[in-house]
Amino acid sequence: xxxxxxxxxxxxxxxxxxxxxxxxxxxxxxxxxxxxxxxxxxxxxxxxxxxxxxxxxxxxxxxxxxxxxxxxxxxxxxxxxxxxxxxxxxxxxxxxxxxxxxxxxxxxxxxxxxxxxxxxxxxxxxxxxxxxxxx
Numbered sequence: 001x002x003x004x005x006x007x008x009x010x011x012x013x014x015x016x017x018x019x020x021x022x023x024x025x026x027x028x029x030x031x032x033x034x035x036x037x038x039x040x041x042x043x044x045x046x047x048x049x050x051x052x053x054x055x056x057x058x059x060x061x062x063x064x065x066x067x068x069x070x071x072x073x074x075x076x077x078x079x080x081x082x083x084x085x086x087x088x089x090x091x092x093x094x095x096x097x098x099x100x101x102x103x104x105x106x107x108x109x110x111x112x113x114x115x116x117x118x119x120x121x122x123x124x125x126x127x128x129x130x131x132x133x134x135x
Contacts, residue, residue, distance in 0.1 A: 002092060034123070043117070047082070090113070
């Protein structure tokens with residue numbers, strides 16, 4: 001089984017200079033845990049929902065919110081993204097994904113073509129589902 005068979009093809013991307021307010025809006029309204037950061041359509045980074053939570057003030061939306069708290073949403077995607085995303089090609093094997101997910105501190109793997117343009121994403125859940133389906 002290869003990655004192309006199990007990857008999620010519906011990906012959501014943001015640009016490097018998008019504000020965290022845009023990133024937060026996407027995470028708040030879509031059922032995604034990872035956004036791919038692109039520049040000229042090529043993958044340059046990954047932002048997880050956990051990265052966003054670490055970067056913004058926990059006081060946002062509360063009665064104690066200050067202008068300093070709100071200013072955390074003005075940071076840019078490139079300031080919080082993982083700048084060296086670990087990727088796979090669509091033809092990589094399921095075992096390749098398992099090896100990466102167990103050896104690296106990651107919870108998703110962007111799938112890119114030969115030009116580093118994202119074509120999908122694989123999470124540890126996708127891998128587990130595929131493994132169960134083969135039993």
